[in-house]
Amino acid sequence: MAALAPVRPQTPLPARPVAPAAPVATPRALAGGQIVATGLGRRFEVADGWVDAIRDVDLAVAPGEFCVLVGPSGCGKTTLLRILAGLDRPTSGTLDLAGPAGGPPRNAMVFQGRSVFPWLTVRANVEYGLKLRGVGRRERRAVSDRLLETVGLAGFARTYPHQLSGGMRQRVAIARALAVDPDILLMDEPFGALDEQTRYLLQDELLRIWESTGKTVVFITHSIDEAITLADTIVVMGARPGTVKATIPVPFSRPRGLAQVRSDPASARIFEQVWGLLRDEVRDARAARGPVVLR
Numbered sequence: 691m692a693a694l695a696p697v698r699p700q701t702p703l704p705a706r707p708v709a710p711a712a713p714v715a716t717p718r719a720l721a722g723g724q725i726v727a728t729g730l731g732r733r734f735e736v737a738d739g740w741v742d743a744i745r746d747v748d749l750a751v752a753p754g755e756f757c758v759l760v761g762p763s764g765c766g767k768t769t770l771l772r773i774l775a776g777l778d779r780p781t782s783g784t785l786d787l788a789g790p791a792g793g794p795p796r797n798a799m800v801f802q803g804r805s806v807f808p809w810l811t812v813r814a815n816v817e818y819g820l821k822l823r824g825v826g827r828r829e830r831r832a833v834s835d836r837l838l839e840t841v842g843l844a845g846f847a848r849t850y851p852h853q854l855s856g857g858m859r860q861r862v863a864i865a866r867a868l869a870v871d872p873d874i875l876l877m878d879e880p881f882g883a884l885d886e887q888t889r890y891l892l893q894d895e896l897l898r899i900w901e902s903t904g905k906t907v908v909f910i911t912h913s914i915d916e917a918i919t920l921a922d923t924i925v926v927m928g929a930r931p932g933t934v935k936a937t938i939p940v941p942f943s944r945p946r947g948l949a950q951v952r953s954d955p956a957s958a959r960i961f962e963q964v965w966g967l968l969r970d971e972v973r974d975a976r977a978a979r980g981p982v983v984l985r
């Protein structure tokens with residue numbers, strides 16, 4: 691049997707206080723958390739060796755920033771997001787997370803199409819995190835009323851997820867994530883399974899919510915257009931192993947809408963730039979028979 695490559699012990703992940711970075715926009719930035727990842731790696735043990743899902747990832751997200759990760763399938767986007775959420779730990783590197791007041795930030799995560807509990811009503815889904823935290827009934831109700839209004843589901847509080855369309859379910863998931871008032875909102879292809887028109891509506895809605903709340907957002911998508919519409923910064927990841935290939939600022943002013951972004955000639959230039967970086971990566975990822983296993 692081949693010798694196993696050494697693996698560094700998993701580093702525990704207390705959110706260490708970090709020096710405050712320059713905020714992206716003044717009043718909004720007060721609500722957002724900060725992320726500084728340096729040399730982040732995650733190595734998984736598999737049957738015949740090890741897989742580096744991500745390696746040497748450097749990522750800095752300022753308070754209030756909307757950061758979008760794009761990259762081919764299997765390049766470690768979900769792995770990275772799970773680490774940022776505290777659901778997994780890196781096997782190398784350091785991760786510094788800070789809330790607006792300097793302490794550990796509050797995170798919430800939205801997954802693709804599976805972020806709501808089917809056995810709970812829409813309202814109970816939105817209030818779930820608050821209930822876990824022991825927030826009283828009246829306060830929970832006030833929060834869920836406000837957020838259901840925000841995401842356009844005020845009339846659906848008593849329905850169950852199966853009675854809603856996919857787009858409406860994702861709006862419940864977003865309301866649920868926002869209910870815990872997170873400093874950092876982590877979204878893993880939240881609109882990936884939706885039809886195009888619904889996606890456009892939700893993108894505009896998410897921008898509106900983000901602009902009014904000042905959350906820091908890390909958002910994964912396969913869609914370069916979606917990245918250009920939403921992001922302050924697009925982080926392009928490459929595969930095998932997953933690492934950051936480029937960080938591209940998106941210059942459009944805020945508040946911004948889909949139509950405005952589409953009609954700006956700078957969109958085409960950014961699209962070319964991102965696609966130029968991704969093309970070979972996507973080709974390589976498709977040609978691969980499986981992950982690179984280190985023995």
Ligand SMILES: Nc1ncnc2c1ncn2[C@@H]1O[C@H](COP(=O)(O)OP(=O)(O)O)[C@@H](O)[C@H]1O
Pocket residue numbers: 734735736741742743744761762763764765766767768769770932981
């Ligand atoms: N728990 C795990 N055990 C072994 N390998 C994993 C595990 N999770 C992810 N991987 C591998 O890590 C790589 C990155 O996966 P993932 O983060 O899901 O990529 P993405 O979200 O970009 O599609 C893939 O090669 C995947 O097979």
Ligand SMILES: [Mg+2]
Pocket residue numbers: 767768769
């Ligand atoms: Mg993924």
